[in-house]
Amino acid sequence: MTASxxxxxxLRAWIIExxxxxxxxxxxxxxxxxAGWNADVAESAMESVLTxxxxxxxxxxxxxxxxxxxxxxxxxxxxxxxxxQSPSTIDVGDREVSVLLALQHPRVVVFGNLxxxxxxxxxxxxxxxxxxxxxxxxxxxxxxxxxxxxTSDGMFFQREETPAxxxxxxxxxxxxxxxxNHGEGLQVLHYRPGAExxxxxxxxxxxxxxxxxxxxxxGQRLATLVIYLNNPQAGGGTSFPDVGLExxxxxxxxxxxxxxxxxxxxxxxxxxxxxxxxxxxxxxKWLREGEFK
Numbered sequence: 452m453t454a455s456x457x458x459x460x461x462l463r464a465w466i467i468e469x470x471x472x473x474x475x476x477x478x479x480x481x482x483x484x485x486a487g488w489n490a491d492v493a494e495s496a497m498e499s500v501l502t503x504x505x506x507x508x509x510x511x512x513x514x515x516x517x518x519x520x521x522x523x524x525x526x527x528x529x530x531x532x533x534x535x536q537s538p539s540t541i542d543v544g545d546r547e548v549s550v551l552l553a554l555q556h557p558r559v560v561v562f563g564n565l566x567x568x569x570x571x572x573x574x575x576x577x578x579x580x581x582x583x584x585x586x587x588x589x590x591x592x593x594x595x596x597x598x599x600x601x602t603s604d605g606m607f608f609q610r611e612e613t614p615a616x617x618x619x620x621x622x623x624x625x626x627x628x629x630x631x632n633h634g635e636g637l638q639v640l641h642y643r644p645g646a647e648x649x650x651x652x653x654x655x656x657x658x659x660x661x662x663x664x665x666x667x668x669x670g671q672r673l674a675t676l677v678i679y680l681n682n683p684q685a686g687g688g689t690s691f692p693d694v695g696l697e698x699x700x701x702x703x704x705x706x707x708x709x710x711x712x713x714x715x716x717x718x719x720x721x722x723x724x725x726x727x728x729x730x731x732x733x734x735x736k737w738l739r740e741g742e743f744k
Contacts, residue, residue, distance in 0.1 A: 458496050466500045469470050469657055472659055472712040476501075482658040484742040489621040515629065529631035529709050530674040530738045545618065551704070557691060557718040559698075559708045562626070566619060566703045571680040573615040575732050578639035584638060603648060603723070605640040612636075623676055623736055627707060635737045639680070640723075640730040642687060648723035653737060654713040669743035674709035675721075676736040684729030693718040700731055709738075 469479045470482075476497065483493035507666045532541060532550070540547040551561035566574075585605040611617040616637050624631040653675045669713055679700040688697040689706050698706045710717040723731075 452638065460466070460646050462496070463500050466497060467504050470501055470504070472714060473542070473713075474657055474714060478658040481659070485658075486658050487498070487611070492578065495563070496680060505522045511587045521680070527740060529711060530627040530707075531558075531709065532627050532707065541626060543622040545622070548622070548626060552694070552698075556693070557694060557708055558712075559696065559706065562705045563699055563701070564703055565622060565626070565678060565705045566680070568702065570615045570618065571724055571732075573613070573700055574619070574637075574639060574734060575680055577613050577615070578606050578608070579641075582639075582641055603640045603642045603646050605638055607638050609636055610634075615710050620736075627676070627738070628676065629674075630742070632742045633739050635669070635739065635743050638729075638737075640733050640735065641732075642683075642726045644721065644726050644728060644730070646731075647725040649688065650722035651719050652710070652713075652715070652719060653721075654682065654710050654717075654719070669739035670741040671713060671739065672710075672737050673740055674738040676705055676707045676738070678705040678734040678736070679703065680732035681730070683726050683731040686725050687729075687731035688721050688724045688729030690724050691718070691720065692722070693720050 466479060469482075472589050480490075480493055480497060482586045483496070487743055488496070506530065534550065534553055538550060540549050541547075546564065546567075548565050550560065551563050553559070577739040582604040583606065585603045589711055608616045610631070611620060613663075620631050620634070623629075623634070655665050679702055681700075683700050690697045690701070691708075708719055708721065710719040723733075
């Protein structure tokens, strides 16, 4: 973009979306400047769009824009297990999945018995020959990069690539009430002793210039499911530093967490704790707002 470009409907909608999601004005302003807008033009565009939007909200007696320091209320559907009646298990068609723990903020649910031992072995066996050093999303360009914070090996399956993967994807869709095609391909990760993934967020930062490229393939990430494929001898849990929670890795179990907005207020900061002894195998499923292609 350049300073001479008009304020398009797409840019107007983007500014409103960021504000409604709780992204601070400073971060939106920085993203526009990074994208090539003149600072004065960017400031004027934000002021005119948000002033008009707030006037419309007040006229219709809707809620004001959510402050960046508050967890944004979901403005769109989110993946969510059916826990309204506090069930101890959820029927996913071909097995009963146990509900072991549930938190509201951050939204975290721990499940048991999502996979059998045989299915865990089958996924590991299919993934092992294809393992390479894990990459992370490069938010400046929308590509991928090696990141020193992530010291694991990994690979991705195509959707329904093997019978075990297809069965797991069907279960996940029923478990969290989300379409199968609204998820990325299953990623398998292998952590050796000392390997870890330092605390991070899974959503794509809307202020980064590479994010629009990433979002073309299915929109924003909304939720994550980490499935444990083996039992490390020690360490290797999934930590949530903002709330002092660590989920122990137990074969066949999984931890689900969602994030209603791409903002730290969701308290979805999480990490893979270092493996102290043995090794850790997990499978990760990221769920998107739209069809992932």
